[in-house]
Amino acid sequence: MQHVVDFIQANHDRYIEELREFCAIPSVSTKNEHKKDLERCAQWLADHLRKIGMENVEVIPTKGHPILYADWLHAPGQPTLLFYGHYDVQPPEPLELWESPPFELTLREGNLYARGVVDDKGQVFIHLKAIEAFLRDGGRLPVNIKMMIEGEEEVGSENIGTFIEEEKGRLECNALMVSDTSMLGRGLPSVCYGLRGLCYFEVEVEGPKQDLHSGSFGGGVPNPINILCEMMAKLHDKHGRVAIPGFYNGVRALSKKERQQLRRLPFSEKGFQQTTGARKLVGEKGYTTVERIWARPTLDINGIFGGYTGEGAKTVIGSKATAKFSTRLVPNQDPAKITKLVRRHIERLAPPSVKVTFKVHSEGKPWVAPFDHPIVQAGRRALEKGFEKPAVFIREGGSIPLVTTMYEEFGRPCVLLGFGLPDENAHAPNEHMNLENYLKGILSIAYFYHEASQASGKGVEAS
Amino acid sequence: MQHVVDFIQANHDRYIEELREFCAIPSVSTKNEHKKDLERCAQWLADHLRKIGMENVEVIPTKGHPILYADWLHAPGQPTLLFYGHYDVQPPEPLELWESPPFELTLREGNLYARGVVDDKGQVFIHLKAIEAFLRDGGRLPVNIKMMIEGEEEVGSENIGTFIEEEKGRLECNALMVSDTSMLGRGLPSVCYGLRGLCYFEVEVEGPKQDLHSGSFGGGVPNPINILCEMMAKLHDKHGRVAIPGFYNGVRALSKKERQQLRRLPFSEKGFQQTTGARKLVGEKGYTTVERIWARPTLDINGIFGGYTGEGAKTVIGSKATAKFSTRLVPNQDPAKITKLVRRHIERLAPPSVKVTFKVHSEGKPWVAPFDHPIVQAGRRALEKGFEKPAVFIREGGSIPLVTTMYEEFGRPCVLLGFGLPDENAHAPNEHMNLENYLKGILSIAYFYHEASQASGKGVEAS
Numbered sequence: 001m002q003h004v005v006d007f008i009q010a011n012h013d014r015y016i017e018e019l020r021e022f023c024a025i026p027s028v029s030t031k032n033e034h035k036k037d038l039e040r041c042a043q044w045l046a047d048h049l050r051k052i053g054m055e056n057v058e059v060i061p062t063k064g065h066p067i068l069y070a071d072w073l074h075a076p077g078q079p080t081l082l083f084y085g086h087y088d089v090q091p092p093e094p095l096e097l098w099e100s101p102p103f104e105l106t107l108r109e110g111n112l113y114a115r116g117v118v119d120d121k122g123q124v125f126i127h128l129k130a131i132e133a134f135l136r137d138g139g140r141l142p143v144n145i146k147m148m149i150e151g152e153e154e155v156g157s158e159n160i161g162t163f164i165e166e167e168k169g170r171l172e173c174n175a176l177m178v179s180d181t182s183m184l185g186r187g188l189p190s191v192c193y194g195l196r197g198l199c200y201f202e203v204e205v206e207g208p209k210q211d212l213h214s215g216s217f218g219g220g221v222p223n224p225i226n227i228l229c230e231m232m233a234k235l236h237d238k239h240g241r242v243a244i245p246g247f248y249n250g251v252r253a254l255s256k257k258e259r260q261q262l263r264r265l266p267f268s269e270k271g272f273q274q275t276t277g278a279r280k281l282v283g284e285k286g287y288t289t290v291e292r293i294w295a296r297p298t299l300d301i302n303g304i305f306g307g308y309t310g311e312g313a314k315t316v317i318g319s320k321a322t323a324k325f326s327t328r329l330v331p332n333q334d335p336a337k338i339t340k341l342v343r344r345h346i347e348r349l350a351p352p353s354v355k356v357t358f359k360v361h362s363e364g365k366p367w368v369a370p371f372d373h374p375i376v377q378a379g380r381r382a383l384e385k386g387f388e389k390p391a392v393f394i395r396e397g398g399s400i401p402l403v404t405t406m407y408e409e410f411g412r413p414c415v416l417l418g419f420g421l422p423d424e425n426a427h428a429p430n431e432h433m434n435l436e437n438y439l440k441g442i443l444s445i446a447y448f449y450h451e452a453s454q455a456s457g458k459g460v461e462a463s
Numbered sequence: 464m465q466h467v468v469d470f471i472q473a474n475h476d477r478y479i480e481e482l483r484e485f486c487a488i489p490s491v492s493t494k495n496e497h498k499k500d501l502e503r504c505a506q507w508l509a510d511h512l513r514k515i516g517m518e519n520v521e522v523i524p525t526k527g528h529p530i531l532y533a534d535w536l537h538a539p540g541q542p543t544l545l546f547y548g549h550y551d552v553q554p555p556e557p558l559e560l561w562e563s564p565p566f567e568l569t570l571r572e573g574n575l576y577a578r579g580v581v582d583d584k585g586q587v588f589i590h591l592k593a594i595e596a597f598l599r600d601g602g603r604l605p606v607n608i609k610m611m612i613e614g615e616e617e618v619g620s621e622n623i624g625t626f627i628e629e630e631k632g633r634l635e636c637n638a639l640m641v642s643d644t645s646m647l648g649r650g651l652p653s654v655c656y657g658l659r660g661l662c663y664f665e666v667e668v669e670g671p672k673q674d675l676h677s678g679s680f681g682g683g684v685p686n687p688i689n690i691l692c693e694m695m696a697k698l699h700d701k702h703g704r705v706a707i708p709g710f711y712n713g714v715r716a717l718s719k720k721e722r723q724q725l726r727r728l729p730f731s732e733k734g735f736q737q738t739t740g741a742r743k744l745v746g747e748k749g750y751t752t753v754e755r756i757w758a759r760p761t762l763d764i765n766g767i768f769g770g771y772t773g774e775g776a777k778t779v780i781g782s783k784a785t786a787k788f789s790t791r792l793v794p795n796q797d798p799a800k801i802t803k804l805v806r807r808h809i810e811r812l813a814p815p816s817v818k819v820t821f822k823v824h825s826e827g828k829p830w831v832a833p834f835d836h837p838i839v840q841a842g843r844r845a846l847e848k849g850f851e852k853p854a855v856f857i858r859e860g861g862s863i864p865l866v867t868t869m870y871e872e873f874g875r876p877c878v879l880l881g882f883g884l885p886d887e888n889a890h891a892p893n894e895h896m897n898l899e900n901y902l903k904g905i906l907s908i909a910y911f912y913h914e915a916s917q918a919s920g921k922g923v924e925a926s
Binding site for chain 2: 280425
């Protein structure tokens, strides 16, 4: 291992320069105008995979954005790890709040700033650089590796399900590994053992057929914004609970043991509050913040729009108003059932004076793993070597729909080793990744490949 | 009068061409980027006023957009009428819904299409063309006329109050006349005797200091959109009444006589509904649509915005959410008191987890007039001659803040002769004015000057 470690230590500058190229491609998957950029990004990544020594590199077209496949399978008797990551990013808007251009990687006060740098380009690149450190100069990896990197994670991973079904044989593995989560905090390397699911909806309320003068018509016609607000206000009760009938059916209660364990974590409510900048933390009554964001289902309106929103005043009654909103789910909520309940609730709330359209953007299942599995323990040991600190076991409020899909499809354990920090603005302006975590991440993943090889035979079946 | 009537009949085509020039100037007062266009529009109008024979034409700068003044005072012993109108227009957005460019006057199926054509450029121009028909070739007007045309009506007439105070002497008159309202319907020439007042507000809710990932933070932080919706939902009760404590204090109840009279008007609920395109008409319980829009106070959200509103899905908790909303007021509600009540209600609704900012855009008083006044009756006779149809007395749901100001300042009656139609999309895409009403309007106003001269001595004090 020492030559691998030495090589990583000696190449820090190059790791930044190469990541700059990756982040310069605006691979915003939610916007059609960026379709070409996603293709370009996939090509760039394919070229890089070939350069570091990965084999069978393929850019596979889908109905949406392409999926990348690559492998290196020359470690007989060793386990095969399937890496999953994504090269697509969130939209950079609002642009005016960025301190440096979102697609120009900028190093400032120990952090690398760029859209997608932590979610998930930097974390994908950590694996590429760890692989490179083994394979350079005709070297070998201690395990077999398959990689599957998609371009639709930020828009609900619509096409990768079909790909996995069709390519089940090629994707066969002993364990799945993902780096798309955060550490609990600075200096706290973390293994994530739970993710929330996600259902994302959009509702449109149409009142008049066109915008109307609020003087001549106000008081006599249904105002879609008034009505949308009234509907949205009925999605929660006064205790911060989601008010959709049946929503909490099937929610697995937190065990006393897990609640105790979560309370022991070095999680600072005050630090969390400061990170958000909110005056006060709020949420479902009866739960701590950690429980609320990791282990309880929630509902948030993600966007709302209607009428005149420009400068000054316009006395108008808008024809339409729309809201995007999403639920985060926990085991054992079923996204399909949740969608049905939400749709029914929205239909019930819609008054007969307006036309209400309900749209489902995506559905993703929640996931939790047993953290005593040998491969998960290999992950813990790798982090402790890479960071030279004890690691903690955490859950995540976010969603990686594919983790559940893969888990269900292959029945294989999944190791989530994330190198982000909670205040690094994933999905917000000034997204960044701590430089030290980026570099220690490369080291940790190199150790992980090594540890996974050692764990072979201890429950991690070799291929 | 016959030569005036003949001249008007012979000049229809020119009246359209000249109005096209007026409407081509995008005098959108709410946007700073159009400041130069408003100045250009005022200049164009000043030139035209001079051309038709008006005197003392002046473009008067204000802190906002300029005010135009002009007069013709060579009818000794005759009353002096002060005309008030505005040359500014509403923003044209959303542009994609216009069937012809908003600033290119287009004649289609008997209607003239352009932003501002009916509100209020075409109606201002009706007066100019009536004046021209008298003054051409060294002719004379039967009354004295003063004109005051502002560029801030669509943004709350902020600076004209100061102007009126300062120029009280110069503006002295026997009656005020305004053409900025609508007829009850096609073929129903209408004298308007009541207007609603308007208070326009904006509220901003700030939760987190920046946009946050709805997975990592959702359920643990205040979501400003959720909270704004909950606040906005509490502005009405389930009977469609405004739920702000004290809001209805001072509202003058409709007399049995006026309710009967309103019920006798040829107002079609079904026609009104079809105009709006709404599935159903709704409003305050216990009132007809006409009562709701003319004689009852209301509250409408005019715009709402927050979070991600682009294409597709973004899993974000927005930092801020804003809503613009306005109340329409009736006698004897006091806008200043209403503002106080609304502010207090918003402050009470604001939870401690967020920062709420409340802004007042404008305040305007409601107005009703006694319709048996001789100058109002002169207006009725003029309309009946111009349209060759019986006229009706109506109220308007919209607001012309200046009417009340002038009424209070000078203690003079005001005649509202409007030539719009309720379905002409003032403030919406595809604003238009019926060509026949435009031309009959010119004729009616010419008759009005004549009738006002006849009414002199019958309660209309001559200057």
